[in-house]
Amino acid sequence: MIEVFCTNITCKNQAALILQKLSETFSNCHFNFDLEDCDNILRVESKNRTINVDSIVNIVRDSGYQISILEDI
Template sequence: MIEVFCTNVTCKNQAALILQKLSETFTNCYFNFDLEDCDNILRVESKKHHLNVDSIQNLVRESGYQISVLDDN
């Protein structure tokens, strides 16, 4: 399963901290940011488990950033 999020994370240091928290919390998922995209994309992939979108969003929000699921449009 893959989910793509729009964020307001803008620099590599911010992204690295969030990626570390996400990786520690969701050990069966792969995370990466595309900060060169206009939506500052956070991409999450899990090959074995269903993604808990709410938990991922809550962790990012608790870190002080905005996040929302990117529409398929």
């Protein structure tokens, strides 16, 4: 399963902090940012489980950033 989020995270240091928090909380998921994209994409992939979207959103928002699911068109 893959989920893609739009964020307002713009620099590598910010992304690294969020990636660390998410990886510590969700060891079964792989996370990465595409800060070159205009939507500052956070991509989450899980091979064996569903992705807890609400918890991911809460972690990012609690860290002071904006995040929303990027809907398929």
